[in-house]
Amino acid sequence: MSIGTPHPQKPTPAGAGHPVYTPTESPPHHTTEYTGIMRWLTTVDHKLIGIMYLWLALFAAVAGGAMAGGIRAQLAFPDGIGGERLMTPEFFNQLTAMHASFMIFFTIIPAFAGFGNYLIPILIGARDMAFPKMNAFAFWLLIPGMAIMLASFGFGASQAGWTAYPPLAGSQYSPFAGMDMWIFGVHLAGASSILAAINFIVTMTTMRAPGMKWFRMPLFCWATLVTSWMVLVGTPVLAGAVTMLLTDRMFGTGFFNPAQGGDPLLYQHLFWFYSHPAVYIMILPGFGIVSHVLASFSNKRIFGYKGMVYATAFIAVVGFLVWGHHMFSAGMEPWLRVYFSFMSMLVAVPTGIKVFSWLATIWGGSIQFTTSMLFALGFLGLFTIGGISGVFLANVPFDIQVHDTYFVVAHLHYVLFGGSAFTLLAGTYFWFPKMTGKYLSERLGKVIFWLMFIGMNLTFMPMHWLGIAGMARRIYTYREEFTALNQFVSMGYLLMLVGGLLLVGNIIYTVAIARRTAGNDVWGVNQTQQTLDWETTSPPVPHNFDRIPRIA
Amino acid sequence: MTKADVRNLIIIWVASFALAALAGWGFLMWAPATNPVVPTAETPTTHWVTAPASTTAEQVRRNTAWTITVIFPFLFGPLITLGYVIWRFTKPKNPVPDRVEENVPLEVFWTLVPAVILVAMAVPSYQVIQYMDRTPEWSDDDPHYVVDVVGRQFDWFYSFPKYGVEMVDDGTGDNPLVLPVNRVILMNGRSTDVNHAWWVPAFGIKFDVIPGRINPAWFRPTREGFFKGQCAELCGALHALMFIHVKVVPEAEFFEWIIEQGGEIPPEEQEFVERLLGEGREIPVRQDQEEVALAGSD
Numbered sequence: 001m002s003i004g005t006p007h008p009q010k011p012t013p014a015g016a017g018h019p020v021y022t023p024t025e026s027p028p029h030h031t032t033e034y035t036g037i038m039r040w041l042t043t044v045d046h047k048l049i050g051i052m053y054l055w056l057a058l059f060a061a062v063a064g065g066a067m068a069g070g071i072r073a074q075l076a077f078p079d080g081i082g083g084e085r086l087m088t089p090e091f092f093n094q095l096t097a098m099h100a101s102f103m104i105f106f107t108i109i110p111a112f113a114g115f116g117n118y119l120i121p122i123l124i125g126a127r128d129m130a131f132p133k134m135n136a137f138a139f140w141l142l143i144p145g146m147a148i149m150l151a152s153f154g155f156g157a158s159q160a161g162w163t164a165y166p167p168l169a170g171s172q173y174s175p176f177a178g179m180d181m182w183i184f185g186v187h188l189a190g191a192s193s194i195l196a197a198i199n200f201i202v203t204m205t206t207m208r209a210p211g212m213k214w215f216r217m218p219l220f221c222w223a224t225l226v227t228s229w230m231v232l233v234g235t236p237v238l239a240g241a242v243t244m245l246l247t248d249r250m251f252g253t254g255f256f257n258p259a260q261g262g263d264p265l266l267y268q269h270l271f272w273f274y275s276h277p278a279v280y281i282m283i284l285p286g287f288g289i290v291s292h293v294l295a296s297f298s299n300k301r302i303f304g305y306k307g308m309v310y311a312t313a314f315i316a317v318v319g320f321l322v323w324g325h326h327m328f329s330a331g332m333e334p335w336l337r338v339y340f341s342f343m344s345m346l347v348a349v350p351t352g353i354k355v356f357s358w359l360a361t362i363w364g365g366s367i368q369f370t371t372s373m374l375f376a377l378g379f380l381g382l383f384t385i386g387g388i389s390g391v392f393l394a395n396v397p398f399d400i401q402v403h404d405t406y407f408v409v410a411h412l413h414y415v416l417f418g419g420s421a422f423t424l425l426a427g428t429y430f431w432f433p434k435m436t437g438k439y440l441s442e443r444l445g446k447v448i449f450w451l452m453f454i455g456m457n458l459t460f461m462p463m464h465w466l467g468i469a470g471m472a473r474r475i476y477t478y479r480e481e482f483t484a485l486n487q488f489v490s491m492g493y494l495l496m497l498v499g500g501l502l503l504v505g506n507i508i509y510t511v512a513i514a515r516r517t518a519g520n521d522v523w524g525v526n527q528t529q530q531t532l533d534w535e536t537t538s539p540p541v542p543h544n545f546d547r548i549p550r551i552a
Numbered sequence: 553m554t555k556a557d558v559r560n561l562i563i564i565w566v567a568s569f570a571l572a573a574l575a576g577w578g579f580l581m582w583a584p585a586t587n588p589v590v591p592t593a594e595t596p597t598t599h600w601v602t603a604p605a606s607t608t609a610e611q612v613r614r615n616t617a618w619t620i621t622v623i624f625p626f627l628f629g630p631l632i633t634l635g636y637v638i639w640r641f642t643k644p645k646n647p648v649p650d651r652v653e654e655n656v657p658l659e660v661f662w663t664l665v666p667a668v669i670l671v672a673m674a675v676p677s678y679q680v681i682q683y684m685d686r687t688p689e690w691s692d693d694d695p696h697y698v699v700d701v702v703g704r705q706f707d708w709f710y711s712f713p714k715y716g717v718e719m720v721d722d723g724t725g726d727n728p729l730v731l732p733v734n735r736v737i738l739m740n741g742r743s744t745d746v747n748h749a750w751w752v753p754a755f756g757i758k759f760d761v762i763p764g765r766i767n768p769a770w771f772r773p774t775r776e777g778f779f780k781g782q783c784a785e786l787c788g789a790l791h792a793l794m795f796i797h798v799k800v801v802p803e804a805e806f807f808e809w810i811i812e813q814g815g816e817i818p819p820e821e822q823e824f825v826e827r828l829l830g831e832g833r834e835i836p837v838r839q840d841q842e843e844v845a846l847a848g849s850d
Contacts, residue, residue: 089789161786167763168746168788173705258764264747265762298641299649307659329749329784330760331767334685338678345670349663352626356662359633363561364553364650366643381634388627395619395673397612397680400758401600404749404784469599470753472784475792479780 044132045542046117049139051435053114054428056142057107058504063150064102065500069493070095076490078477092476093159094178098149100162101182104282105189106146108420112285113138113196115427116224118435120200122533122540123218125209125549130202138195145188152181161474163271164245166256166264171249180249183242190239197228197235209532211551215309218531219302222309223288226316230277230284233320238274241267268330272323280319282416283383284312286423287354290376293426294358296525297373298365304357311350311357318347328396329403337396344394351387355380370523371445375426378453382418386411389464404474407467413460425452425503430523432507437516437538444506448499455495462489553650557640564636568628576621580614598754598779605779605800606771608684609756615680622673626666684757687770688736696736696770699729703741703748703761703783706790715815716838721797725780728797732806733776741767746788752781752796760785773800804828811836 034042043049074086074095087095117135121128129135152158156176160169164182167173204225208217217225244255245267254260256267287308295302302308324332324340332340358380367373389411393399402408433439462485467473471482478486518538520526526534536545582602604610640646690696702709710729711718721727731737741750741761750769751758759769783794801809807817807825816838817825825835 089792093786093789093791159789165747165786168786173746173788263764265765299643300651301653303652304654304659307654329758330762331765334681337681337685341677341681342674345674348626348670349667352666353659353663355630357659359630359637360652360655360658362637362641363633364557364646364652365637365641366646366649367638367641368643377634377638381631384627384630384634388623391623391626391670391673392616392619395615395677397615397677397684397756398619400684401612401753401756403758404751404786468601470781472751472782472792474786475782477792 044128044136046121046129046132046135047435047540047542047544049135050114050116050118052139053110053117053142056139056146057111057114057424058507060102060106060110060146062500062504064099064107065497067095067099067102069497071099072490072493074476075478075486078483078486087476089476090159093161093474094153094157096474097158097161097164097182098153101149101158101185102146103416104162104278105186106142106149108282108416108424109189109193109278110142111424112224112227112282112420113193115220115289115424115431116196116200116285119431119533120203120221120224121207122536122544123221123531124204124207124212125532125545125551126203126207127543127545127548129199130207131199134195135199138192138199141188141192141195145185145192148181148188149185152178152185154178155181158182163268163275164242165271166245166248166267169245169249170256180246183246183249186242187239190235193231194235197231200224200228201232209549209551213551215306216551218288219291219305219308219312220285220288223284223286223291223312226312227281227284230281230316230319234274234277234281237270238278241270241274244270265327265330268327269323272326273320276323276326277316277319279415280315282420283423284315286379286420286427287312289423289427289430290358290379291361292529292531293372293376293430294361294380296430296523296529297368297370297376298362299368299525299528300361300365301528302357303360303363304353307353308357311353314350315347318343318350322347325394325399328399341394341396345391348387348391348394355384355387370429371440371442371449372426372429374446374449374453375422375429378449379419379422379426382414382422382453382456386414386419389414402467404472405467406463406471406473409473410460410463410467413456413463417456417460422452425449428507431533432510433518433522434533434538434540436511437518438510438514439518439522440510441506444502448503448506451495451499451502455492455497455499458492459489459496460492560636561633564632565625565629568625568632571628572624573621575624576617576619579620580617598752598777598781600753600756603754603775604756605754605775605777606756606773608771609754610774611680611683612756615676618676619673622669626669684769687738687768688772690736694736696738697732698738698740699731701739701741701750701761703743703745703750703787703794705745705788706783706794708750708794708796712810712815714818715810717810717813717815719813721795723793723795725795725797728778728799730799730801730806730809731773732803733773733800735803736770736772738768738770741769747785748787748794749784750781750796751784752779752798754779755781755798758784776800776802804830 040048040052070087074092077086080086117129155178157178158164158174160174169179204221247253248255248257254262256262256264291302291308322340322344324336325344328337393411429440429445466482466485471478520537521534522538532549535549598605600609601613604613688694698713700711700713707723708721710721719727721729741759743761743763745763747760747762749758749760755771755773757769757771759767761767777800779798779800781796783791787794807828816836818838822835822837826833
């Protein structure tokens, strides 16, 4: 099904990265056999798959957000309302474990995979991903993965946190099928990530348009490329760790059981070897997205492009050498503490380069405050706060004090909500018209932004203080003195809830009802940006470009 | 971008460094203001910032103040710069954007300066790590008190191997662990079921107790009073209720408590304890010499 004829006929300004069309290549013959729901179920088109990823992520975000609501309700009223307890401690622990698992494995990672799927082939001037069928397979793995995890609530869901440390996650202390289902869910999500990563790497290595040299790739491509390498190196280790946990549970192997010569600490090392890089897997693509948005809406090109690329790669490499900072209190050699502490602080240097480069990008620009730009600017502020608290956590004496307290909860939500989620929202507002041909409401978008921004600060800022004051995390009740702050925090959640519901409503309304009004260059930014996403129709034709662009 | 913008940028960053120094100083000053509060069983709140109760916690507090001083410029700087950009470089105010795409000296500058600052942050932090890792030398004037801690779902089991005292803190606070003030407390953490973590904020230490391992830690309580902490590693349904209660008392009172708990004093400490508790006090002395030699875990 072809929608419109892409025919970018703009005067060609001098400068790198601007495509010139060669008439020699003709579009591939494209047949669409199915329509309606079957079209989605059978598609191998990277754009449709990308959109399905994003829907899945939205669904998981709603589910995970609802679980967060349960957590906040319990913590607002730890003694219950009118003597009636809201939930059992067991259910509270299930909520904390599943909230994190949903947000990490089924919201943030798939959402970035969705943007990557949709945008990477377009941004590098390709017709599709390198392995379209594998691409579809990677997506469809997520559906049973998420279904298993959701269904585990019926079989005694995991109560061991998203980290699932043995022995608590072992068969003796978690003798429920839900724990095994959690492991299978992680397996499926991990397999999906690995397949998607291979696909991204091959696509970007082999399918760049003529003239699209490595250092002409837009930053979102670089971010996804680096992220894919991290997934490829790290995720198999996580899969191994949870598989060992599974065989410990099922077959009585003793990898993590000291009575059989195993060691619970081994699991922590393996788990964090993946899960610390996973933190960067969850933020680097977002860095790519805001690089596009900030540059576009200040009418400038990104500052220090090469520095940004090198910084991204450096974060990825160092990201694999710092996992021990999650285990400072777990007992390790003193010199190892020093090593992990120093490497963790080192991450601040390339991250600083990025923050400074973004500031330099918008410095001297002509800023337009679109919703997308608001989220990107909000990201910049919130991520700075989260990054600075991260440097504090790299400092061993301080970390030992606040490890496993609400300070860590505050830090991780500043980088994952203020960071990753805000970049996702910026990207959603930015590329939604490209994907659908329809604009999301800007007026409502600004309301949503302020609800999210104020709500997230009200929710997570006081948590720093709670942690320093001594409130441990993953507790369903707390000392009396923390009551007022916890209730305040829960009110902040309500603001975000309203913002989130408005966003979901607006997306569904726009997709279903609004009319297509977007042209090729959705935001009128291509004169400066010169990226290929604005060179094709909105939404793009199935083969993306009638002629493969040549980058001059 | 005009010259005034560059000047303002410089002002912002200088101000950020000044603000950070102020914040670090404020953090340090804040503590003595509330320091005289003696924590009692009724008001057990113990805060490592406002009321550090061990030499370690004091070190952590000072180190945190220093960290704030050197790191907060990179919190204030970007945030204020961001605010300035949002105010100054809007489309109406600056319709023609600059076309600057790179500035290598500037980029080298903002790579190197944070790196140097990180070293300034790291070195003092490693001194504190060293302090935490090295138990002070044992001497007759400064003996160690060894406590074995066992985390269990969902209470804390303590024993003083030298005195044969065993006790359980069930999290309600009725039976706190009693420790002598100004003495080195050496804790050996173990677990018999799942991972837990022993943490009392006011003492500035936290150590995981993990099945199959012994995790040691030491601290020296500097204030008397009643201190509260809790398990800091998810350990199951009632993790939230696994509170820790510690009562720090003068050394004489500590031995009173040991005797009250049915503990016995090893012969080599008999004289010392007699002197502490005063004349005429009957002291239960452990008879079995061999066992004493074994239990003396120094």
